[in-house]
Amino acid sequence: MxxxxxxxxxxxxxxxxxxxxxxxxxxxxxxxxxxxxxxxxxxxxxxxxxxxxxxxxxxxxxxxxxxxxxxxxxxxxxxxxxxxxxxxxxxxxxxxxxxxxxxxxxxxxxxxxxxxxxxxxxxxxxxxxxxxxxxxxxxSVAADAEICMLAADTMEALGIKRGDYVVKVNNRKVLDGVMEAIGLGGDDNAGRRLTVLRAIDKLDKFGPEGVRLLLGEGRKDESGDFTKGAGLSEEQSTYVLAVVQNEAGYLAGSETEFDAVKDWNKNFDQNASMREGFAELDQIHALVVAAGYGSDRIRIDPSVVRGLEYYTGPVYEVELTFPVTNDDGQIVRFGSVAGGGRYxxxxxxxxxxxxxxxxxxxxxxxxxxxxxxxxxxxxxxxxxLPLVVVTAMDNKSPEHMPGYQAFVSQLRQAKDEAGKPLLRADLYLGSSGFNAQMKYADKRGAVCAVIQGSSERDAGTVIIKDLILGAELAAAGREVKDSAEHKERQAQAQFAVPVAELVEGVRRVLKRHG
Missing domain, CATH: 3.30.930.10 (Bira Bifunctional Protein; Domain 2)
Incomplete structure (x- = not known):
């Protein structure tokens, strides 16, 4: 072309x-x-x-x-x-x-x-x-409780320690009851209900005032883009925000977070949907507590929404609570990494x-x-697994390639003490010379390189070059390079072993670097 x-x-x-x-x-x-x-x-x-x-x-x-x-x-x-x-x-x-x-x-x-x-x-x-x-x-909501416990256990299995995450649980029946209370029940209002729910879902991102705009006429972001709102009245918006902002544990004087939710909701006229939703939350709370999951891991939280319309009951989100620095240098919470619910x-x-x-x-x-x-x-x-690169010093001579292939095959079959693969091995298959091959090994992040030229072939040996130690020695100052310790480490960084001891020689390098 x-x-x-x-x-x-x-x-x-x-x-x-x-x-x-x-x-x-x-x-x-x-x-x-x-x-x-x-x-x-x-x-x-x-x-x-x-x-x-x-x-x-x-x-x-x-x-x-x-x-x-x-x-x-x-x-x-x-x-x-x-x-x-x-x-x-x-x-x-x-x-x-x-x-x-x-x-x-x-x-x-x-x-x-x-x-x-x-x-x-x-x-x-x-x-x-x-x-x-x-x-x-x-x-049964016992299945929802199982999912919440699974989510908590999975976070800890992945290395997120307790206190750095929380599984927050709400119920769409409660939210449906709120929609009914503000006059958005029935199939005719399905679209507006979804807009309201998606607005509530932005509470962590935009805050109460941003959500109020999305519940009303709409919100313009920093770039000037306008998002059309749900068209609720001020009274309707105030009611919705009153529900979702009263998160579990925010009321002073309550003994537990769940009691706080129940006590707070006594202040509102509950329809059948809301009563059923809170009864299911009560059951989930009892199940997770009985299994040993405290409110530091799983808690009831009325602000959880989930944006998809097909949820019909309990909904939950896994939120990470530890602080991180965003692109603007601001300290913020990481936020949600998982979510779901009953459908x-x-x-x-x-x-x-x-x-x-x-x-x-x-x-x-x-x-x-x-x-x-x-x-x-x-x-x-x-x-x-650490990578070892077998170089091909005589890659222009096809008769020597079987020998290099034999080296890489031995390394690939090497096992650790538990019988698992010890390393990854790569045979250089390009046409470049030795210096380019070493740069290739560095770029691949190899721990060491295996080298055999004509001299080593005649002697029945291979050279093992420790690339990590070699890089450390190259970065050392001049005053260090004349020391006895430096010379000893140079001998460790590149050494010859008989061909039969190739794997053992590589093991020495891997052990050196843990």
Missing amino acids: SKPDKLKARQPRGFVDRGPADVAATERMLGVIRESFSRYGFDPVETPFVEFSDALGKFLPDQDRPNEGVFSFQDDDEQWLSLRYDLTAPLARYVAENYDALPKPYRSYRAGYVFRNEKPGPGRFRQFMQFDADIVGAG DGLVGRFRPEPVPATGFSIGVSRLYSALKAVKSPIVDAKAE
Whole structure:
């Protein structure tokens, strides 16, 4: 191709590439989550990236057009297909399709990418990974309590210590009762109810006054973009904010956080929906306390909303409470990394009988950022097996490549004391010379390099070069370089061993660096 015809390498907005360190750390994180979910008796299941658009439901932002909110296309039979928006709607379809073959209640977990055709921004992507756990077929709020306890245990398994997170629980029946009390009940007001709920969901981000604007005529952000509000009156907005701002434990004189919620709600006229919601919260509170989970881990919180319309009962969020510094240098709380709730109507859209269900979803990318912030060993690059690069000094001579291949094969078969792989081994397959090969090893982050030229081949030896120690010695000052200790360390940084002792020589280097 001529120069003008060359394609320009560019990345679509809202999508990101991930390098080897991020991929490896994410895999370790997912492994810990899988182990935690498995201990609770959840089994894995995998659903495809693409579903029929109508199976994803009317709960997404694409109420009028199938290509708004979701990435959609038409099949050759003119049916609309869409990339999945979350992992819950595909699970509902899967359970309905395999209903008779599945054990009920059905506990499952799944991880995968989801796609949202929305305006990208800082920390907001069009493709991101979620990890879900759901219980389908259990109508009791004991299932919701299980999900909350699972969420708490998973955070601690990932290295987020107690006190740095909290699982906050509310009930959409309480919120539905609030909507009914301000005159937004019934199907005709479904759209406005959703706008109100999404406004409430921004309380942590925009504060009470920002939410008041979103409940009323709308809010203009710092860039000048205007978000249309729910159109509530001042009286309606005041009532809604009064409910959601009275978080658990905020009332003085109450013995427990849950009692604070119950005492506070005596001040409001409760309809049937609110009474049922608070009764369910009472049950969840009793269950988690009986299992040993205090309010420092799981607490009732009337400000939790969750933005999707399909929630029908208890809803919950996992919030990280430790402070971090944002891009503007401000100290802020990290916020929510997971959430979910009860969605008793979702599976029933495909079945003649009602099918209760509850579950939660972890935002993997956001949680990964949080684990880096708390320096969890799970996302530490040192957790990856060390890399050894076997150089090919005579890479222009094909007859010597089998010998190099034999070295790398020995290293790949090496085991530690527990019988697990000791290291990763890479044979240099390029055509560059020795200096470029060493730069390659440095760029790969290798711990050491294995070298054999013609002299070593004749002597039946290999040279092992400790790249970490070598870098330290290169950075030492002149006054240090003449010392006996420095010369001794130089001998450790590059040494020869018989070919038969290759693995043992590499072990010496790995042991030196822990």
